Amino acid sequence: MTGIEYDDFIDLGYEPDEDELVCRFRFEPAEGMSAEAAASRIASESSNGTWAALQVDPDELTHLGAVAFEIEGSEAAIAYPPALFESGSMPQILSCIAGNILGMKAVDTLRLEDCEWPASIVEGFPGPQYGPAVATEKLDAGGRPVLATVPKPKVGLSTAAHVRVGEDAWRGGVDLLKDDENLTDQEFNPFEDRLTESLAARDRIAESTGERKGYLVNVTAETTAMLERVDRVAEAGGEFVMVDVITCGWAAVQTVRRRCERHGLAIHAHRAMHAAFDRLPHHGVSMRVLAQIARLCGVDHIHTGTAGLGKLENEDTPGINAWLAADCHGMTPVLPVASGGLHPGVVDRLLETLGTELIVQAGGGIHGHPDGTHAGARALRAAVEASVDGVSLERRAEDHEPLAVALEKWGSEAPR
Amino acid sequence: MTGIEYDDFIDLGYEPDEDELVCRFRFEPAEGMSAEAAASRIASESSNGTWAALQVDPDELTHLGAVAFEIEGSEAAIAYPPALFESGSMPQILSCIAGNILGMKAVDTLRLEDCEWPASIVEGFPGPQYGPAVATEKLDAGGRPVLATVPKPKVGLSTAAHVRVGEDAWRGGVDLLKDDENLTDQEFNPFEDRLTESLAARDRIAESTGERKGYLVNVTAETTAMLERVDRVAEAGGEFVMVDVITCGWAAVQTVRRRCERHGLAIHAHRAMHAAFDRLPHHGVSMRVLAQIARLCGVDHIHTGTAGLGKLENEDTPGINAWLAADCHGMTPVLPVASGGLHPGVVDRLLETLGTELIVQAGGGIHGHPDGTHAGARALRAAVEASVDGVSLERRAEDHEPLAVALEKWGSEAPR
Numbered sequence: 001m002t003g004i005e006y007d008d009f010i011d012l013g014y015e016p017d018e019d020e021l022v023c024r025f026r027f028e029p030a031e032g033m034s035a036e037a038a039a040s041r042i043a044s045e046s047s048n049g050t051w052a053a054l055q056v057d058p059d060e061l062t063h064l065g066a067v068a069f070e071i072e073g074s075e076a077a078i079a080y081p082p083a084l085f086e087s088g089s090m091p092q093i094l095s096c097i098a099g100n101i102l103g104m105k106a107v108d109t110l111r112l113e114d115c116e117w118p119a120s121i122v123e124g125f126p127g128p129q130y131g132p133a134v135a136t137e138k139l140d141a142g143g144r145p146v147l148a149t150v151p152k153p154k155v156g157l158s159t160a161a162h163v164r165v166g167e168d169a170w171r172g173g174v175d176l177l178k179d180d181e182n183l184t185d186q187e188f189n190p191f192e193d194r195l196t197e198s199l200a201a202r203d204r205i206a207e208s209t210g211e212r213k214g215y216l217v218n219v220t221a222e223t224t225a226m227l228e229r230v231d232r233v234a235e236a237g238g239e240f241v242m243v244d245v246i247t248c249g250w251a252a253v254q255t256v257r258r259r260c261e262r263h264g265l266a267i268h269a270h271r272a273m274h275a276a277f278d279r280l281p282h283h284g285v286s287m288r289v290l291a292q293i294a295r296l297c298g299v300d301h302i303h304t305g306t307a308g309l310g311k312l313e314n315e316d317t318p319g320i321n322a323w324l325a326a327d328c329h330g331m332t333p334v335l336p337v338a339s340g341g342l343h344p345g346v347v348d349r350l351l352e353t354l355g356t357e358l359i360v361q362a363g364g365g366i367h368g369h370p371d372g373t374h375a376g377a378r379a380l381r382a383a384v385e386a387s388v389d390g391v392s393l394e395r396r397a398e399d400h401e402p403l404a405v406a407l408e409k410w411g412s413e414a415p416r
Numbered sequence: 417m418t419g420i421e422y423d424d425f426i427d428l429g430y431e432p433d434e435d436e437l438v439c440r441f442r443f444e445p446a447e448g449m450s451a452e453a454a455a456s457r458i459a460s461e462s463s464n465g466t467w468a469a470l471q472v473d474p475d476e477l478t479h480l481g482a483v484a485f486e487i488e489g490s491e492a493a494i495a496y497p498p499a500l501f502e503s504g505s506m507p508q509i510l511s512c513i514a515g516n517i518l519g520m521k522a523v524d525t526l527r528l529e530d531c532e533w534p535a536s537i538v539e540g541f542p543g544p545q546y547g548p549a550v551a552t553e554k555l556d557a558g559g560r561p562v563l564a565t566v567p568k569p570k571v572g573l574s575t576a577a578h579v580r581v582g583e584d585a586w587r588g589g590v591d592l593l594k595d596d597e598n599l600t601d602q603e604f605n606p607f608e609d610r611l612t613e614s615l616a617a618r619d620r621i622a623e624s625t626g627e628r629k630g631y632l633v634n635v636t637a638e639t640t641a642m643l644e645r646v647d648r649v650a651e652a653g654g655e656f657v658m659v660d661v662i663t664c665g666w667a668a669v670q671t672v673r674r675r676c677e678r679h680g681l682a683i684h685a686h687r688a689m690h691a692a693f694d695r696l697p698h699h700g701v702s703m704r705v706l707a708q709i710a711r712l713c714g715v716d717h718i719h720t721g722t723a724g725l726g727k728l729e730n731e732d733t734p735g736i737n738a739w740l741a742a743d744c745h746g747m748t749p750v751l752p753v754a755s756g757g758l759h760p761g762v763v764d765r766l767l768e769t770l771g772t773e774l775i776v777q778a779g780g781g782i783h784g785h786p787d788g789t790h791a792g793a794r795a796l797r798a799a800v801e802a803s804v805d806g807v808s809l810e811r812r813a814e815d816h817e818p819l820a821v822a823l824e825k826w827g828s829e830a831p832r
Contacts, residue, residue, distance in 0.1 A: 056569065057577070061577070062603075083603060083604065086601050086602050086637070089637050091660055091663040091664040092663070094688070094689055095636070095688040096598050098663075103690070103691030103729050103730075105727055109695075154464055155463070155480050156464045156478045156479065158478075161477070181511040181515060182511050182515070184505060184508045185505075186499065186500070186501070220508060221505050221508070222506075222507075222670035223668055223670070225505075244507055246665075247511045248665055248666065248667035249665005249669075251636070251637065251668035252665055252668050253665075254638035255639040258640070270511075272510070272511040272514075272516055273510055273518065276514060277692035277693040279518060280525070280696065283692075285689075285692050311521055312519040312520060313519050340516070363466055364466040
């Protein structure tokens with residue numbers, strides 16, 4: 001018989017195997033507890049420890065203990081053996097590395113900051129189908145950011161008004177029309193009507209502008225209903241679906257990913273509710289980790305913020321976007337989306353900070369233009385193209401009336 | 417044409433209609449912003465506002481604006497019109513009331529504290545099938561708390577060892593054997609083997625003890641795999657499934673609820689990851705609201721904490737449990753589960769605080785007993801029955817050796 005004790009879960013000389021998952025946590029030990037004791041408890045509770053000492057026959061126990069191998073100030077790195085995880089199940093992984101440990105009395109606060117995903121875990125997940133390739137495979141936006149918009153007000157518009165706003169935006173130079181996350185299948189704008197009428201409009205505008213356009217229709221719902229909506233999008237000739245990944249959850253995202261592959265649909269991930277657990281810097285789960293999870297589960301685009309140039313608080317957008325673009329055991333990259341309070345006047349700094357492999361989404365920053373949606377879309381497109389070409393917004397505005405009006409209205413500051 | 421402005425979203429004289437959803441938030445306005453302006457922004461962003469002023473034809477707009485109708489210090493109450501919500505879609509509701517608002521720069525922190533659910537929303541959801549009735553319909557635990565345990569170490573045990581621990585616990589007086597949330601379908605203890613062998617053991621012990629026993633098998637996975645596991649549980653003669661509701665997400669929970677109804681299976685909800693957004697008192701979404709959501713979506717049991725008598729931090733367990741038991745437009749109640757660091761020595765105070773309509777779950781507090789699992793289970797059962805009968809633990813221990821040993825080992829304090 002063998003005992004399992006807390007100090008089995010810490011070894012500051014340990015070097016993780018390359019097939020282990022390494023998680024980096026920020027933590028504040030409870031009063032009277034050392035950093036070592038707290039880190040050991042984190043490793044224990046998130047793998048196979050418990051608060052009580054136990055006696056177990058070693059022949060009947062697979063070694064699954066995590067090891068805290070690095071502690072620096074309030075940060076700890078913990079390595080998890082691959083056998084702890086069910087292959088390809090994101091809910092199971094989260095139940096270990098972001099589960100009960102977040103509520104332990106042994107720590108006052110705890111935040112999962114970053115993960116280093118080994119091939120042993122990555123190979124269980126599909127990753128994205130398209131990622132940045134949507135710009136050329138499904139749209140005509142090669143060499144510049146993809147532009148997207150959500151009709152405003154975000155809910156309440158009739159289907160006809162919604163579609164008309166979309167037409168104006170597409171015609172003005174936007175590539176993607178996107179549903180708001182609050183818009184799914186309500187009486188004022190039913191899913192089926194909106195889908196078919198928006199796609200018909202998409203085809204008309206693609207014909208008149210000579211540019212392929214896309215519609216990010218929000219299929220978020222209970223899983224069975226969501227899969228039916230995905231099927232309807234494919235039948236109706238859509239190329240994209242939008243899924244609100246946190247509010248529906250990762251089990252459903254994984255299910256939708258499989259169905260979308262059957263149809264060749266790209267997945268646009270909205271992230272409503274992420275700020276419930278990633279906003280505060282000392283507790284919860286970071287947006288960086290959420291973005292990693294989303295890539296593993298196979299979304300093609302995900303919102304990662306505006307690097308401070310919008311109305312929402314963001315953590316390190318450039319760092320997250322760099323991770324989404326970097327190699328990770330051959331997984332396809334994810335195309336990040338900048339959104340939330342953007343307008344043409346901040347586009348130059350946005351692209352300077354985040355590069356051009358990006359979706360730039362503006363809602364109020366298009367439809368709030370004094371001359372309406374079409375002018376607002378033209379202003380955004382002009383701002384983006386000028387920035388890509390290295391021309392200043394002021395210079396471009398000299399011979400672009402909609403951009404001049406936008407800069408006059410909004411200036412170059414982020415809204416609050 | 418009509419403008420939508422921020423002050424359309426606040427009316428301190430407003431009385432909500434009875435079909436409106438009322439949400440109560442705690443918030444800290446951003447520097448330089450009044451409580452009224454911040455509350456108005458919360459109502460705006462969570463319904464149909466945006467940061468930019470817009471002009472809209474009123475004939476094409478359904479009124480969906482939320483109204484901040486009460487502000488007291490750092491708390492605001494906001495009423496949402498029912499037409500904003502898709503009937504029966506929890507992801508859609510969350511995208512409104514717990515979505516982008518949590519990340520707005522207009523507030524430094526924001527927490528969804530409580531909801532008052534109108535019949536107009538409740539009727540779209542199934543609610544629980546059984547709730548507290550599992551104690552008599554599926555078990556023989558009428559008149560006392562249901563007892564549950566998770567084998568420890570929670571992961572790593574072989575199937576044979578897992579089942580043997582379960583047998584010892586059932587035989588000692590525990591009603592429910594529960595999988596750990598980290599245990600799903602891994603090589604060291606595959607789902608199918610564990611399911612069939614545990615249910616065979618359940619039948620043997622039920623026969624020998626004359627008490628019905630249950631197995632809470634963890635079916636959590638990607639949705640399609642999860643439904644297959646639910647079907648297998650029913651085929652194999654199970655009566656319960658366990659679902660990790662936060663890590664898999666509400667879309668999947670709603671889907672599983674439908675499938676379980678077909679089979680008559682009760683749903684045991686684990687809540688790993690809840691502390692990522694409910695632990696800090698000033699930000700995120702409260703456990704109270706999560707419990708409400710779980711009831712609407714139709715789980716039968718949910719973990720709500722130990723009222724401070726365990727190893728995990730909890731918010732107001734008695735208040736949450738009271739809500740789960742109270743009438744809500746005729747919805748079946750949910751049976752709450754107290755778990756996390758419990759042992760026999762705290763049972764008297766636990767039941768005094770939370771009552772007897774409860775599942776008392778102990779892991780280390782059973783298997784860590786010096787004389788092993790069977791003695792640990794007997795000690796817990798004795799402690800619970802004594803408390804129900806108004807007999808003190810010390811008194812009962814006088815003629816109950818396992819309980820005496822447990823009290824000697826653990827005393828009457830919560831572990832940390």
